[in-house]
Amino acid sequence: MKQSLSYYKEQRNQEWRVALQKSMKAKDRMALERVKMPEVAPEVRSKSQTIEVNKGLTDEMAFQESKRCMDCANPTCVDGCPVGINIPKFIKYIENGEPLKAAATLKESSALPAACGRVCPQEKQCEANCFYTVKLKKPAVAIGNLERYAADFANKSSEKSIPEVAPPNGIKVAVVGSGPSGLAFAGDVVKLGYDVTVFEALHEIGGVLKYGIPEFRLPNSLVDIEIENLRQMGVKFKTNFIVGQTQTVEQLRKEGFKAFYVASGAGLPRFMNIPGENVNGVLSANEYLTRVNLMFAGSEEADTPVMKGKNVAVIGGGNTAMDAVRTAIRMGAEKAMIIYRRSIDQLPARAEEVHHAEQEGVIFNLLKNPVEFLHENGKLTAAKVQHMELGEPDASGRRRPIPIEGKTEIIPLDIAIIAIGVSPNPIIPKSVEGLEISKWGTIIVGDESRESSVENLYAGGDIVRGGATVILAMGDGRDAAAALHKKFQEKA
Numbered sequence: 001m002k003q004s005l006s007y008y009k010e011q012r013n014q015e016w017r018v019a020l021q022k023s024m025k026a027k028d029r030m031a032l033e034r035v036k037m038p039e040v041a042p043e044v045r046s047k048s049q050t051i052e053v054n055k056g057l058t059d060e061m062a063f064q065e066s067k068r069c070m071d072c073a074n075p076t077c078v079d080g081c082p083v084g085i086n087i088p089k090f091i092k093y094i095e096n097g098e099p100l101k102a103a104a105t106l107k108e109s110s111a112l113p114a115a116c117g118r119v120c121p122q123e124k125q126c127e128a129n130c131f132y133t134v135k136l137k138k139p140a141v142a143i144g145n146l147e148r149y150a151a152d153f154a155n156k157s158s159e160k161s162i163p164e165v166a167p168p169n170g171i172k173v174a175v176v177g178s179g180p181s182g183l184a185f186a187g188d189v190v191k192l193g194y195d196v197t198v199f200e201a202l203h204e205i206g207g208v209l210k211y212g213i214p215e216f217r218l219p220n221s222l223v224d225i226e227i228e229n230l231r232q233m234g235v236k237f238k239t240n241f242i243v244g245q246t247q248t249v250e251q252l253r254k255e256g257f258k259a260f261y262v263a264s265g266a267g268l269p270r271f272m273n274i275p276g277e278n279v280n281g282v283l284s285a286n287e288y289l290t291r292v293n294l295m296f297a298g299s300e301e302a303d304t305p306v307m308k309g310k311n312v313a314v315i316g317g318g319n320t321a322m323d324a325v326r327t328a329i330r331m332g333a334e335k336a337m338i339i340y341r342r343s344i345d346q347l348p349a350r351a352e353e354v355h356h357a358e359q360e361g362v363i364f365n366l367l368k369n370p371v372e373f374l375h376e377n378g379k380l381t382a383a384k385v386q387h388m389e390l391g392e393p394d395a396s397g398r399r400r401p402i403p404i405e406g407k408t409e410i411i412p413l414d415i416a417i418i419a420i421g422v423s424p425n426p427i428i429p430k431s432v433e434g435l436e437i438s439k440w441g442t443i444i445v446g447d448e449s450r451e452s453s454v455e456n457l458y459a460g461g462d463i464v465r466g467g468a469t470v471i472l473a474m475g476d477g478r479d480a481a482a483a484l485h486k487k488f489q490e491k492a
């Protein structure tokens with residue numbers, strides 16, 4: 001949760017921080033170049049589903065980068081962080097040679113900093129608000145890379161300890177969904193003494209962190225470390241359990257669960273509704289990534305089939321589209337392209353993913369929009385695409401793509417992967433009586449309380465926001481945990 005400016009100022013005036021501020025002149029700090037994240041060469045990594053692209057900063061690199069941070073009196077970077085991480089404090093702990101304290105500072109606000117350091121869109125959040133970006137027009141302090149460094153350091157450290165858990169209060173709480181939001185919620189309420197069970201529809205815990213985001217961007221082992229910590233703190237996990245089907249919320253209530261946190265995500269893929277979309281060779285990014293990431297369809301030993309093609313197009317421009325197209329390259333595609341109806345500056349994906357995709361040979365077919373999939377005997381052969389141009393800005397502030405009359409093109413394809421967005425998972429919204437739902441199918445909750453129209457049923461993450469981000473999903477989980485505890489304490 002974000003703190004007041006006076007809190008950050010008070011922290012900044014601590015003796016050790018003042019000593020660091022005095023240890024180096026501001027102009028010398030500002031003269032330092034941003035440290036580049038070392039990465040595996042594109043020709044090596046693009047042959048493997050599991051080699052992580054970014055290698056992480058060394059101790060020396062992290063120390064060097066931490067010196068660039070000016071420890072601003074008004075740390076504007078914090079305004080850009082959805083959960084208000086005390087950014088200068090964690091960076092100054094790195095400069096002070098105390099990465100474990102840096103990691104502990106991160107953990108005060110973020111449940112999974114090792115994941116957030118890797119997948120948060122920093123260039124639109126904290127780094128967009130950094131003094132270097134705003135005032136100096138220079139590359140921001142590499143906040144995300146430093147976050148990853150501190151979190152990884154703590155994960156590898158032998159000094160790691162399991163957080164203290166309050167004595168059991170006997171109150172049973174059910175969490176629906178084990179993505180980042182459910183895990184963040186579970187971690188907070190178990191610490192407060194609640195008896196927590198996480199129910200997960202799939203056979204694996206982790207939600208999109210496991211079945212969506214590929215290993216080459218976020219290793220599953222990092223998510224597993226957090227899951228193991230939660231287990232040791234007392235969180236129970238039930239997999240292959242669809243709440244609303246295996247058992248309903250009402251049935252679980254009868255089994256003694258007093259409160260629910262629904263974090264069932266937005267895993268329902270959207271399609272384009274154009275002719276030919278149901279032919280063999282057109283599939284959703286969700287299905288494609290799940291087959292490869294969760295069912296290991298890329299490995300020789302796995303028996304899960306997955307479509308492989310020479311000419312693969314992914315329709316869309318977000319993180320899911322980048323993950324799918326880069327996965328296709330790793331699955332042996334000779335030509336892998338993004339087809340997107342706007343221009344490169346408007347791609348919603350993280351800038352780093354677009355850069356990495358370009359390095360790996362992804363073709364960007366921009367200002368084009370499929371209007372039909374062509375086939376022979378039910379098998380995809382090509383996409384007919386409409387050429388577009390940019391018009392006036394729309395409600396999102398981005399210039400609206402407009403078709404250029406009479407200008408179309410046929411692009412030969414074996415596989416088309418649709419990544420144009422997702423909708424909320426419908427099972428809980430449909431199966432709980434009295435639950436207020438928006439016209440988009442998301443669960444409506446109070447801004448502060450995070451409680452839905454059904455008493456003691458809280459919700460957060462993508463099931464409330466639609467497709468959003470990992471850090472927002474975690475932030476919701478933490479806010480809901482605090483709100484639930486407040487309510488139950490008031491009742492006691």
Ligand code: FAD
Nearest residue numbers: 177179180181201207208212243265319461462468469470
């Ligand atoms: P999810 O992670 O979707 O988890 C929901 C879980 O609930 C799932 O495991 C599901 O199986 C389970 N579930 C659903 N219904 C039930 C039920 N009835 N009973 C039991 N279990 C149920 N965000 C970023 O910030 N940066 C990125 O780089 C990024 N990349 C992405 C790449 C891909 C491919 C995708 C798909 C998303 C990406 N996102 C990214 C978005 C981010 O992952 C999501 O916003 C986030 O995971 C939402 O978290 P959640 O906990 O709300 O839901």
Ligand code: SF4
Nearest residue numbers: 069070072077130131
């Ligand atoms: Fe450091 Fe940039 Fe935040 Fe200032 S705005 S405290 S320089 S990270």
